[in-house]
Amino acid sequence: MLINYTDKELDLCARLMRAEALAEGDLGMLMVGNVIVNRAIANCLDFKNVRTITDVIYQKNQFSGINSSLFFKGSTTKEKDLAKRVLKGEYYHPATNALWFYSPTKGESCKSLWYNQRNSGRYKNHCFYAPDPGVCEQLY
Numbered sequence: 001m002l003i004n005y006t007d008k009e010l011d012l013c014a015r016l017m018r019a020e021a022l023a024e025g026d027l028g029m030l031m032v033g034n035v036i037v038n039r040a041i042a043n044c045l046d047f048k049n050v051r052t053i054t055d056v057i058y059q060k061n062q063f064s065g066i067n068s069s070l071f072f073k074g075s076t077t078k079e080k081d082l083a084k085r086v087l088k089g090e091y092y093h094p095a096t097n098a099l100w101f102y103s104p105t106k107g108e109s110c111k112s113l114w115y116n117q118r119n120s121g122r123y124k125n126h127c128f129y130a131p132d133p134g135v136c137e138q139l140y
Contacts, residue, residue, distance in 0.1 A: 002089035003040050009053035014075035014083035016057050019065030020101075024124045026082060031095035031123055033086030038099050044136035046115070047099065053087075094121025097139045098128040 005013070013036055021028040039047045039056045050056055057063060065071050075083070095101070100115050103125045110119045110127030117129040133140045 003037055003053070003087055005053050005087050010080055010083055010087065011075050012057050013053050013087065014079035015071050015073070016063060016065050017083060017086075018075065018079050019068040019071035020063060021126065022070060024126060027092060028124055028126060029079070029082050030086055030090065031092050031098075031126065031128065032101065033083055034091055034095035035098050035101055035128070037086050038095075038097065038139055042099060042131075042136040042138045044138070045099065045131060094123060094128045094130075096120070097130040097136075099131060099136070099139075100129040101126045103127075 013033060016036065017029040017032045021032045024031075036053065036056055039050060039059075039062075040053055043049070043051075047056075047059075050059055057066065098120055100117060102114060104110060104127060106125075110122050112119055114127070114129045117131050120128045120130040122128070131139065
């Protein structure tokens with residue numbers, strides 16, 4: 001297991017993955033899950049002292065998905081299975097070391113930097129951003 005979590009946190013993680021990336025399919029949801037887990041293990045930058053899945057999901061001004069109707073409905077068995085995969089350490093490029101993501105306006109390219117972090121790649125409509133090696137050693 002990559003990170004300790006409760007059943008409630010498994011459900012929270014699955015619900016946020018769905019709310020942020022349902023339209024991106026399973027792989028897109030897994031990548032959002034990577035960012036959630038990365039924030040819990042990376043004691044650096046904006047994520048110092050954010051150690052649990054609950055802390056990560058409810059950190060102020062971070063995930064717009066917590067305001068989505070998709071977040072308020074309980075997670076399905078399939079969604080929980082996806083969340084378990086990332087919580088146990090499965091990673092998917094370009095989210096492998098990412099701490100941030102956003103969805104650009106339709107037809108817009110990913111910015112090369114976001115929150116002063118480099119673009120690590122794009123998957124469908126999500127651009128992912130990771131700190132340079134050495135900045136957040138827990139991620140590398």
